[in-house]
Amino acid sequence: MGKTLTRRDFLKLTGLFSGHFALSSILRTRDPEILPQPGKKNILIVVFDAFSAYHLSIHGYARETTPNITRLAQRAIVYHNHFSAGNFTAPGTASLLTGTLPWTHRAIQMDKPVVSSMANKSIFHVFDDYYRIAYSHNPLAITYLDQFMGDLDDYVALEDLFLTNDGLIQKLFHKDDNTSSLSWMRTIKKDVNGGYSYSLFMSNLYERILSRRIAPFRELFPNGLPRVRGDNYFILEDAIDFLGDRLIQIPNPFLAYFHFFPPHEPYSAHRDFVDYFRNDSFQPLIKPVDLFGGGRRRTPYLLAKFRQQYDEYILYLDREFGRFYDQLSKSGLLENTWLILTSDHGELFERAIWEHTTPVLFQPVVRVPLIVFEPGRSSRLDIHLPTSAVDVLPTLLQIGGKKPVDWTEGVVLPPFAITTQNTARSLYAIEAKHNNPSLPLTNATIMLVKGRYKLTNFFGYEALEGGERTELFDIEHDPEELDNLFSIKSALAKELLSELKATLRNMDQP
Amino acid sequence: MCAFPIHIWTFLLSFADFSWIAARTTTWDAIGVMAYGLLFALVESMLIFIIAASAGLLISKNWKETHRIAILSALVFLLSCWVMIGQAYFLWGIPLPGFLLRISAQSDHPVRILYVFTAVIVLLTAIPPVYLILKWDRVHLLFNKFIERLSFLTVFYLFFDALAFLIILIRNL
Numbered sequence: 250m251g252k253t254l255t256r257r258d259f260l261k262l263t264g265l266f267s268g269h270f271a272l273s274s275i276l277r278t279r280d281p282e283i284l285p286q287p288g289k290k291n292i293l294i295v296v297f298d299a300f301s302a303y304h305l306s307i308h309g310y311a312r313e314t315t316p317n318i319t320r321l322a323q324r325a326i327v328y329h330n331h332f333s334a335g336n337f338t339a340p341g342t343a344s345l346l347t348g349t350l351p352w353t354h355r356a357i358q359m360d361k362p363v364v365s366s367m368a369n370k371s372i373f374h375v376f377d378d379y380y381r382i383a384y385s386h387n388p389l390a391i392t393y394l395d396q397f398m399g400d401l402d403d404y405v406a407l408e409d410l411f412l413t414n415d416g417l418i419q420k421l422f423h424k425d426d427n428t429s430s431l432s433w434m435r436t437i438k439k440d441v442n443g444g445y446s447y448s449l450f451m452s453n454l455y456e457r458i459l460s461r462r463i464a465p466f467r468e469l470f471p472n473g474l475p476r477v478r479g480d481n482y483f484i485l486e487d488a489i490d491f492l493g494d495r496l497i498q499i500p501n502p503f504l505a506y507f508h509f510f511p512p513h514e515p516y517s518a519h520r521d522f523v524d525y526f527r528n529d530s531f532q533p534l535i536k537p538v539d540l541f542g543g544g545r546r547r548t549p550y551l552l553a554k555f556r557q558q559y560d561e562y563i564l565y566l567d568r569e570f571g572r573f574y575d576q577l578s579k580s581g582l583l584e585n586t587w588l589i590l591t592s593d594h595g596e597l598f599e600r601a602i603w604e605h606t607t608p609v610l611f612q613p614v615v616r617v618p619l620i621v622f623e624p625g626r627s628s629r630l631d632i633h634l635p636t637s638a639v640d641v642l643p644t645l646l647q648i649g650g651k652k653p654v655d656w657t658e659g660v661v662l663p664p665f666a667i668t669t670q671n672t673a674r675s676l677y678a679i680e681a682k683h684n685n686p687s688l689p690l691t692n693a694t695i696m697l698v699k700g701r702y703k704l705t706n707f708f709g710y711e712a713l714e715g716g717e718r719t720e721l722f723d724i725e726h727d728p729e730e731l732d733n734l735f736s737i738k739s740a741l742a743k744e745l746l747s748e749l750k751a752t753l754r755n756m757d758q759p
Numbered sequence: 760m761c762a763f764p765i766h767i768w769t770f771l772l773s774f775a776d777f778s779w780i781a782a783r784t785t786t787w788d789a790i791g792v793m794a795y796g797l798l799f800a801l802v803e804s805m806l807i808f809i810i811a812a813s814a815g816l817l818i819s820k821n822w823k824e825t826h827r828i829a830i831l832s833a834l835v836f837l838l839s840c841w842v843m844i845g846q847a848y849f850l851w852g853i854p855l856p857g858f859l860l861r862i863s864a865q866s867d868h869p870v871r872i873l874y875v876f877t878a879v880i881v882l883l884t885a886i887p888p889v890y891l892i893l894k895w896d897r898v899h900l901l902f903n904k905f906i907e908r909l910s911f912l913t914v915f916y917l918f919f920d921a922l923a924f925l926i927i928l929i930r931n932l
Contacts, residue, residue, distance in 0.1 A: 358784070358785060358788075359783070359784045359785070359788065360788075422795075422927070422930075422931055423931075424930070424931045424932070425791065425927070425930040425931050428784070428788050428791040428792055428795065428930065429791075429795050429927075431780070431784075431788075431792055432791070432792040432793075432794075432795030432796050432799070433795065433799070435773075435776060435780070435792060435796065436769075436795070436796050436799045437799075439846070439849055445772055445776050445850070446772065446846050446849070446850065447768070447769045447772045447773050447776075447796040447799070447800070448765075448768075448769070448799060448800070448803055449764060449765050449768040449769075449803070449839060449842050449843065449846065450765070450803060450806075450807060450842060451799075451803050451806075452846070453842065453845075606782075606783045682784070682785065683785060
């Protein structure tokens with residue numbers, strides 16, 4: 250391959266690597282044998298991992314990170330205050346798929362499945378008369394797809410859309426694939442973003458072998474190829490093209506769940522977007538260092554650098570989402586498909602905190618996009634009411650004409666709800682990864698959003714030395730969460746804290 | 760001798776990494792990561808042993824067996840030291856010496872310059888111990904005693920490897 254790789258060459262190559270290059274162009278048009286059944290529309294859920302609403306221009310971010318999504322959303326319903334149920338993939342995804350909060354489904358640790366009593370309470374189970382297809386780049390989300398596999402008709406394997414992968418390790422240690430895979434990465438990879446080279450000799454050798462395999466793509470991704478856990482390299486275009494093609498072939502109505510890894514760290518934007526925001530006038534707000542912040546890589550300079558790379562990665566996925574949308578639109582599929590764009594959690598670059606796996610639940614880490622592309626819709630509708638990831642399942646049941654289920658903790662979202670929604674409804678997000686899922690929570694962060702106020706309660710952390718930490722913010726007037734009102738509005742804070750603790754006592758019964 | 764540097768490196772790095780992993784997962788998962796690391800170290804030790812033993816066939820049979828073992832062990836030990844330095848350079852982000860960067864930058868083949876420089880350095884450090892082992896019995900005896908003591912340490916590695924294997928078994932039940 251020459252040094253100047255054209256887009257056509259690139260797409261050809263990605264097609265080859267996907268292992269699915271045999272797809273004929275004939276299949277790009279819908280098979281007449283699988284025309285939609287009248288009255289039932291398809292449902293397509295697209296999740297971008299660690300996709301913070303705070304960083305999206307469609308939600309008011311100063312950098313224009315989502316020009317395509319903003320353009321397409323002119324015919325969609327945009328939820329501006331949508332909250333994930335947790336701050337990392339496990340609780341975030343499990344809540345989205347089950348419509349329940351982490352204290353119910355108990356997927357609170359990195360690779361733990363939902364509690365067995367929830368195994369038949371997923372979005373895939375309730376849409377049993379649909380053709381159900383799922384794919385995830387993220388192995389943590391795979392935990393749930395594996396668990397719900399009995400309710401899936403078509404399960405695209407993780408490694409199908411990777412250029413290289415550590416599938417052998419995952420197969421050898423299938424029951425402990427997340428930890429074995431993480432250890433493999435820390436052992437074998439020499440990579441500042443995840444590898445730690447426990448291995449003295451093999452890491453050097455492995456690096457050489459791998460670098461040859463990904464060499465054709467390297468110049469397209471100056472910050473490194475998009476990857477999961479070190480050496481599971483993938484190309485977003487590849488996944489988009491493959492899954493777009495697959496949707497055109499499968500029977501209707503379908504329920505599809507596609508969980509793409511970008512813009513999750515490591516931030517690997519395509520070269521078209523690298524340094525796009527480098528010399529812009531954007532200045533992030535300087536916020537006080539948090540108790541859970543710190544570390545040598547959390548200086549304001551580095552956080553600004555990581556933020557820039559993250560924003561550029563979003564710009565790249567925005568282009569790919571636009572391409573995906575156009576691909577489906579041209580095939581005619583969107584005339585009969587509800588497209589839901591959302592995320593499992595956000596990302597944070599402030600208060601000396603980077604990423605999303607710390608105890609904090611500040612807005613950038615829990616506020617995620619939710620955009621519903623309704624078939625036939627011609628105008629944009631903006632919803633500012635706080636909503637939750639657990640609302641997605643009951644809403645889809647409603648729009649799919651199905652009976653509501655009694656186990657979900659969410660409600661039907663406006664404008665689909667038959668009754669007017671309670672504006673003072675309580676929404677929760679939970680971070681509890683250091684707890685045993687089968688025991689009550691002793692070390693956690695619980696967030697309660699009620700109307701314009703957000704209360705966050707931290708308890709059980711060593712850094713708190715036996716005490717608790719509680720913060721109250723007016724997220725309507727202080728969306729950056731700079732003024733803690735806990736002492737100023739003490740009566741309200743106590744009332745909300747009391748509600749939070751009572752709900753926790755009631756719900757946290759594994 | 761092969762197991763010593765590989766296990767020491769894995770222990771050092773995985774202990775240094777333990778809190779990072781535990782903060783992002785759980786203590787039990789961090790123990791799991793370490794256990795898999797030790798299992799990989801065991802496999803790596805065996806691979807390096809096979810390579811070293813095969814390389815031993817290239818050494819003249821005219822030399823005594825104890826000399827050959829000492830020379831091979833010294834070379835593995837030396838190579839390990841250099842690889843550790845190389846890894847440390849990378850992990851701690853230490854830049855290459857300025858003069859080397861300047862020479863490389865002026866060359867049409869900077870990577871080749873770096874390879875040649877590395878090969879020369881490694882060879883220069885390999886010659887003295889081999890020479891001393893062959894020529895001075897005192898050095899030879901001292902080195903063999905050193906190897907014996909390190910071999911005794913292998914019992915401890917094996918204990919930790921067995922423990923790691925047990926942890927992995929439990930995690931995969």
